[in-house]
Amino acid sequence: MAVPASKTLPDHPFTSHDDKLHEECGVFGVTGVTDAANFVALGLHALQHRGQEAGGIVSHDPEQGFNSARRFGYVRDNFTKQSLMDTLPGPLAIGHVRYSTAGSKGNTQIRDVQPFFGEFSMGGAAIAHNGNIVNADALRRELIGAGSIFQSSSDSECIIHLMARSLQRKIPERMQDALRRVEGAFSVVAMTRTKLIGVRDPLGVRPLVLGKIGDEGWVLSSETCALDIIGAEVVREVEPGEMVVIENGEVTSHRPFAPQKPRFCIFEHVYFSRPDSILGGRSVYETRRQIGVELAREAPVEADLVCPVPDSGTPAAIGYSQESGIPYAMGIIRNQYMGRTFIEPTEQIRNMGVRLKLNVNRALIRGKRVILVDDSVVRGTTTVKIREMLMDAGAAEVHFRIASPPTAWPCFYGVDTPDREKLLAAQMSPDEMAGYLKVDSLQFITLDGLYRAVGEANGRNPEQPQYCDACFSGDYPVAPSDRIEKGFRTKAAAE
Numbered sequence: 001m002a003v004p005a006s007k008t009l010p011d012h013p014f015t016s017h018d019d020k021l022h023e024e025c026g027v028f029g030v031t032g033v034t035d036a037a038n039f040v041a042l043g044l045h046a047l048q049h050r051g052q053e054a055g056g057i058v059s060h061d062p063e064q065g066f067n068s069a070r071r072f073g074y075v076r077d078n079f080t081k082q083s084l085m086d087t088l089p090g091p092l093a094i095g096h097v098r099y100s101t102a103g104s105k106g107n108t109q110i111r112d113v114q115p116f117f118g119e120f121s122m123g124g125a126a127i128a129h130n131g132n133i134v135n136a137d138a139l140r141r142e143l144i145g146a147g148s149i150f151q152s153s154s155d156s157e158c159i160i161h162l163m164a165r166s167l168q169r170k171i172p173e174r175m176q177d178a179l180r181r182v183e184g185a186f187s188v189v190a191m192t193r194t195k196l197i198g199v200r201d202p203l204g205v206r207p208l209v210l211g212k213i214g215d216e217g218w219v220l221s222s223e224t225c226a227l228d229i230i231g232a233e234v235v236r237e238v239e240p241g242e243m244v245v246i247e248n249g250e251v252t253s254h255r256p257f258a259p260q261k262p263r264f265c266i267f268e269h270v271y272f273s274r275p276d277s278i279l280g281g282r283s284v285y286e287t288r289r290q291i292g293v294e295l296a297r298e299a300p301v302e303a304d305l306v307c308p309v310p311d312s313g314t315p316a317a318i319g320y321s322q323e324s325g326i327p328y329a330m331g332i333i334r335n336q337y338m339g340r341t342f343i344e345p346t347e348q349i350r351n352m353g354v355r356l357k358l359n360v361n362r363a364l365i366r367g368k369r370v371i372l373v374d375d376s377v378v379r380g381t382t383t384v385k386i387r388e389m390l391m392d393a394g395a396a397e398v399h400f401r402i403a404s405p406p407t408a409w410p411c412f413y414g415v416d417t418p419d420r421e422k423l424l425a426a427q428m429s430p431d432e433m434a435g436y437l438k439v440d441s442l443q444f445i446t447l448d449g450l451y452r453a454v455g456e457a458n459g460r461n462p463e464q465p466q467y468c469d470a471c472f473s474g475d476y477p478v479a480p481s482d483r484i485e486k487g488f489r490t491k492a493a494a495e
Contacts, residue, residue: 021271021378021407021471024414025114026050027128027208028226029094029189031196031246032217037088039230040095041079043219046226048075049274050130051097054113055079058126060193061090066124070113094191094220096128099416112152118160125163125171125192129156130222131185131206131414137482139181158182172197172245176256183478185265185413187238189220196220196246199256203263203477204240205413205468207279211235216249223277234278240264263477265413266467269454270404271312271375272415282455285315291403291445291453292319292373299443300324301371301399307331309374309386310358316403317373331370332386333359354385366394376404377444378417380424383437400437402444405472406430409491412480413468420488447472 026047030036037059044055056070057079067088071078075097079085096114115128133139136155139162144150148161162178163171171192179186185205190197198220200208211219211232219232227234238244240262243254265272268279275285295316306326308317311334321328335357370390377383383400390398406425410417420426424433434442447469448459456466470476474491484490 021267021376021411021415021417024051024132024416025096025098025128025130026222026226027094027096027130027187027189027220028222029128029191029196029198029220030213030217030230031092031191032249033091033213035085035089036091036093037095038085039213039217039219040093041075041085042229043221043226044079044095044097045075046229046274047097047222050222050272051099053099054110055095055097056113056115056128057088057093057095058115058117058191059088059090059093060124060191062193064089066117066126066193068115068117068126070110072110072113092191092194092196094126094128094189094196096189109152112154114154114156116152116154116157116160118164120164120171120174122169122171123193125160125175125190127156127159127175127188127190129159130187130208131201132412133158133182133186134184134412134478134480134482135182136184137485159186159188171195172243172254175199176243176254180256183481185478187222194247197243198238198246199243200238200240202241202257202260203468205263205265205477207264207268207273208238209234209236210238210244210251218246218249218251220244220246223273225274225277228276237280261464263465263468265415266450266454266469267404267411267415267471270450275315280455287454288315288403289319289322291450292316292321293323294319294449294453295373295401295403295443295445296320296323298446298449299401301401301441301443303369303371303397303399305329305331305364305368306371306373309372309382310334312375313373313403316375320371320373320401326371329361329364331361331365331368331372331390333361335359354382355389358386358389360389360393362393365390367396369397369399370395371399371401373401373403375402376407377402377424377433377437377442378407379422380433380437383439387437387439397440399441400434400439400443402442405444405447405450405469406433407471409471409474411471412476412483413470413478415471417471 028043030039054072058068115126117126133155139158143161163174166174166177168174187206187208188199211227213232241257306321308314408425451460
């Protein structure tokens with residue numbers, strides 16, 4: 001199908017952000033163990049997929065007080081050095097890994113890297129935040145007007161300043177005061193000299209789990225896979241709107257927010273979380289396999305092979321193959337040893353695009369009708385490159401099946417999303433997208449199909465959705481007030 005000229009999107013040079021959505025961070029904290037920072041480093045390594053630009057750790061030792069280290073790059077390249085870890089002693093530590101946001105790569109300063117630390121009259125506190133504060137601009141203006149001096153460009157620093165202005169006597173109560181002023185999504189791991197604290201926003205948009213290690217140790221983590229790496233036992237999820245305070249081996253639960261119906265991010269099931277994690281009592285791998293099953297039921301096509309776009313499309317491709325009866329095959333091989341920038345990104349190298357990361361298994365693909373299963377299409381740049389690679393390898397037909405609905409709206413709750421005009425699904429129908437991408441067919445799982453795959457037998461409740469699915473539906477559970485102030489129009493406003 002030809003694409004109307006008015007809807008033809010410009011080409012985008014390939015970058016690591018082009019056709020994937022990225023979680024902007026992961027958080028991890030440990031208390032009640034010797035050398036807690038070493039456990040945090042291992043946990044952050046397991047959460048590296050949630051943030052690959054930078055990481056930081058803050059620890060506390062009764063004799064040496066608070067210590068911190070913040071570094072750009074991978075955890076393995078920084079926090080495995082004994083000389084650095086020796087500077088982070090103590091039985092209590094928290095850590096954070098982050099991605100840069102769209103357009104800010106190269107502009108991020110080390111002062112933007114979390115955890116953030118503040119010294120209060122009753123002692124110091126550090127916080128690490130996963131999510132995004134949608135009223136951060138308004139809060140920052142208010143706080144600066146009242147005399148606060150910001151050290152970073154991060155929205156998370158607002159929490160520290162709000163805590164400083166609270167009249168409460170204890171740090172957990174000050175944190176409650178601060179977070180009641182915050183709008184948006186937040187899973188926070190924080191620490192004082194003696195306490196490890198975890199908080200989720202009332203909607204529970206971002207994940208946070210509680211674990212136990214040994215007899216006295218406790219762990220807070222964005223995902224269960226990071227508990228596995230240190231041999232910790234999963235106790236439970238921190239509930240939406242809950243604050244847990246861990247001190248002297250005891251966990252107390254608090255409810256500082258008015259109760260609301262949870263709206264957990266459904267894209268955690270589709271892509272963000274590691275497939276070996278557990279979300280809401282469900283295996284992420286099994287959910288993604290079930291997405292493939294639903295996709296095969298909704299969007300069948302005659303073909304010879306079902307192939308994943310590695311690695312995120314693999315479980316859904318397995319499910320599609322099992323349901324359709326079409327053989328599963330590794331038609332595309334991922335280069336496991338490519339870093340984010342192993343070579344100077346010249347124009348020539350950028351034009352190689354996906355070929356730096358993926359290669360077609362030519363002997364398998366030649367002459368075959370291929371179904372390619374991927375997790376999402378954002379700008380479409382990667383899809384175009386992969387389709388060209390398959391046709392060059394002699395594929396007879398290329399059919400894309402996408403394990404999520406069309407991504408037509410930006411996320412404002414802690415995900416690196418392009419502006420709406422750069423989202424392919426915001427500008428074109430699925431048929432127009434297929435024509436633009438020059439594939440034989442392109443179909444997405446429906447929103448109801450996705451809900452069935454995550455365990456909602458009756459699909460999505462349009463009156464009261466069970467998950468946050470704003471990137472697909474445009475239904476924002478918390479109004480993105482800062483963006484609206486800058487001219488963004490929500491779906492409700494446009495209608």
